[in-house]
Amino acid sequence: MLATLAAGGIAPATARETKRIVSLDFGLAETLLEIGIVPVGVTAADDWNDWVAEPRLPADVVNIGGTFEPNIELLLELAPDLILLTPYLAGLSDRLRRIAPVLSLPLYDEAGEPLMRAREATRHLGHITDTTAAAERLIARVDATFEGVRKRLRAVNTLPVYIVQFMDRRHARVYGAKSLFQDVLDRIGLTNAWARQTNYWGFTTIGIEALATADDVYLVRLAQASDYAALSHGPLWRNMSFVRHGRIVDLPPVLMFGALPSAERFARLLDRQFTLMARPNG
Known part of the structure; x- marks a missing residue:
């Protein structure tokens, strides 16, 4: 962390001083909240x-504008000790360094291991905010959640799953390798029905007809579906198969691009849905 900040030409704040933090990334912001640090400002x-829902964002957290166009005047007023972002927003770094030290923590990269990166980011944030114990508790809690869900779903013995977000009535994003969702599926013992190539972020955009190639699967539909109502009336x-058999x-x-809190929430949501469906008349 010290090397990362020093590379920006600004001396890093100490853990005691680093309490007023602005985050340009939801995944980093949710991690801060879970280790007991409320950011003073968050984009969007x-x-x-x-997109996140849990943990709750306190009402007094300032909205500092769009992710790619944060409000510089507001940032100056907030006078943060540190501005957090990811390499995806590296183009903003030079401008933001005039306000406060900038720390870039990768959650997604070419290696495609977002769950591991989220653990690393949690420890970084715990170190610089003097909340190391809370960071370790979060990591341990998430691991325990995965293990508990894995044990319960072993009894359910579910079919492979598609993880899908509909974009319009003809197209969807399907999540697979390199995604946070894939890492969670691996930890809780579920099989991803989508085994084809994905992009840097762990998804690929497909025509919905591509989902018709598998029979014995569940389709897990993310809530941010724009045209699902129109799509669901079409004959295709x-x-x-998953529609005819009620496997949606x-x-x-x-948050599909989140950190440990989103990974844990995803596991808990799948646990609840599949265990409910496995009950008689569920």
Whole structure:
């Protein structure tokens, strides 16, 4: 962490001083909240409940504008000790360094191990905010959640799953290798039905007809589906195997590009849905 900040030409704040933090990334912000640090500002805060939902974002966290266009005047007023971002937003670093030290923590990279990166980011944030014990508790809690879900789902013995977010009535994102969702599926013992190539972020955009190639699967539908209602009335959709057999699982918001809190929430949501479906008349 010290080397990362020093590379920006600014001396890093000590753990005691680093309490006023602005985050340009929801995944880093949710991690801060879970280790007991409330960020003073977050980009796109009005969208938090639509994409993250849990943990709750306190009402006094300032919305500092769009992710790619943070409000510089607001940032100056907030006078943060540190600004957090990811390498995806590296183009903003030079401008932001004029306000406060900038720390870039990768959650997604070419290696495609977002769950491991999330653990590393949690420890980084715990170190610089003097909340190391809380960071370790979060890591241990998430691991325990995965293990508990794995044991319960072993009894359910579910079919492979598609993890899908609909973009319009003809296209969807399907999540696979390199995604946070894939890492969670691996930890809780579920098989991803999508074994084809994905991009840097762990998804690929497909025509919905590509989902018709598998029979014995569940479809897990993420809540941010824009045209699902129109899609669901079409004949192609109605004839898909998971539709005909009632194997669609609807999830409330869970951040697909999140960190440990989102990974844990995803596991818990799948646990609840599949264990409910396994019960008699479930």
